[in-house]
Amino acid sequence: MTTPPFEPVRPADLDVVSGQLQREARGVVGIAARCACGNPTVVATSPRLPDGTPFPTFYYLTHPAATAEMSRLEANQLMPELTALLHDEDVRARYARAHEAYLADRAGFGDVPEIAGVSAGGMPTRVKCLHALAGHALAAGPGVNPLGDLALARSAWSPERCACVSPGAAA
Template sequence: MTTPPFAPPTAQEIAVVSAQLGREARGVVGIAARCVCGNPTVVATTPRLPDGTPFPTFYYLTHPAATAAMSTLEATQVMPELAALLEDDEEIAAAYRRAHEAFLADRAPFGEVPEIAGVSSGGMPTRVKCLHALAGHALAAGPGVNPIGDEALRRSRWSPERCECVTPGAALAGAETTTTG
């Protein structure tokens, strides 16, 4: 078993994620990516939720501005363009397959769930299904791991380098929650 690159979440982090989602956060095992102010942007979630539901989306995008940006991209029909990259560029397709394998390897230490064996998220490794999941993976794994997630982030109006947290009282360690930049 490998050690995850994040510590278990604190009660305060779970409260922030719950505020971001507008509901109680479930199955969170760590904060996989953060806003520049320290607030959660991506959570890592157990592959089986506490109620027993299989949950393949290990990296779950929670930051409201980031999720809105991915929703905007999906609404503007950018997904067929990104899918065409997989069909037209073998290097991107190969990198996307490697991203799928890396995703599965990251999730494996948190439990094997037969119902989702071999299933990652976002349509990997052969299609583009959910930019939220792909951007979440790209943010958690870092640039260069998930080429479609990286491209979605590049095309969005949101940046992980600029704080857009607007949830009053939800900042970690006294970080400001106002929009900057």
């Protein structure tokens, strides 16, 4: 099985991510997406953290402006709206394929029986977390996660425009 071609993690990336999260970054195995300024936006995280904890969220959205915008969309009830789209057979099939792609990407970094078959964001049957779906959509690129793509399209945040607090501190 092949794994996604992530950029290697540099110490400066870990410093930026730790600052974004306001805690030490854990289990980062790659930078899956970056802001226009170069700062990490999505990290790929080991399916088992260094302390042994299973961690299903392989694509972890770290950019503060992006996470704030996904929280705003969740508060404005976008999740039920997107979940309703799963009544459409085509959307449901594409979302199921996104789930399988997510699992395949994570599998290249270890088998963790405790989270077998569990991806993130509610895939493949519901929408539970826009942060996870947006992180997957940013990492995988347009067309892979249809509901992550829709969340990003509805977002006032864009990876094309830097919204970092300190753009000069790019990794």
